[in-house]
Amino acid sequence: MGMDSQGFTLIESLIAVAIIAFLAGIVYPGYTGHVKKVYRVEIAGLLIEQAQHLERFYARNGSFIDASGLSAGNDRYRITAALNPQDYRLVATPVADSVMAGDPCGNFSLTSTGARANPGAAAHMSRKACWGQ
Template sequence: MKNNSGFTLVEVIIVVAIVAVLASIAYPSYEQHIIKSKRSEAMAALINAAQAMERFRVSNYSYDLPNGLSDVFAIQVPVDGGAKYYDLTVVDTASTYTLTATPVGSMAGKDSALTLTNTGLRTWNGKNCWPEGSNDC
């Protein structure tokens, strides 16, 4: 009798099916993790931009930036260059400002805009909170 070694077609199909099931479970979780990490970077950029706005106000007695947010802070996330996934904008007057991070590029359609005002009000997806800030957001 000849002793054959190797895998049968049925065994290979079973392994491929198991890998496919595991990938179908793991990939959406991975994608959500990437979205969360990019959103966290946008939230950090908004906080840093707000600090830059406050420093500008201390020096100039006004939030009114002559050339927009680019006067005091980067206008994209990631702030150090690379492919952007959020655009930062500001609507400012002498006494108020509203910073907004709008998803673009790889985040377009996957997330909602984040906002931060001079009073500290944070909004996301129609709610007055940021997603990683509480369980009810």
């Protein structure tokens, strides 16, 4: 009579763990990249929403100065607004300890003329890639 096999051997278990770790190493970076892309689209949308708010304020008041109700951003980006009588500039900066810290798109900037930019973006990142448009 031969030995009966009862469960996994240590080697089989180590091989299974190694395969799982290898697969996780391939899948996780892709997942993280997708999550960052979603967060970029989210902040771009929030900036556009804030620009629309400012345009409505200007239509009622004839100036962007003292516009209220602007968003400060979210857990991943902080939004600052430079408001002048006839123009504005919104800038979204990644929060230092968030998943977006060090993102290759850098900051997001939107002006009253509709100009979109990414100050501090890596050279390989296009405006289309960062803004999702």
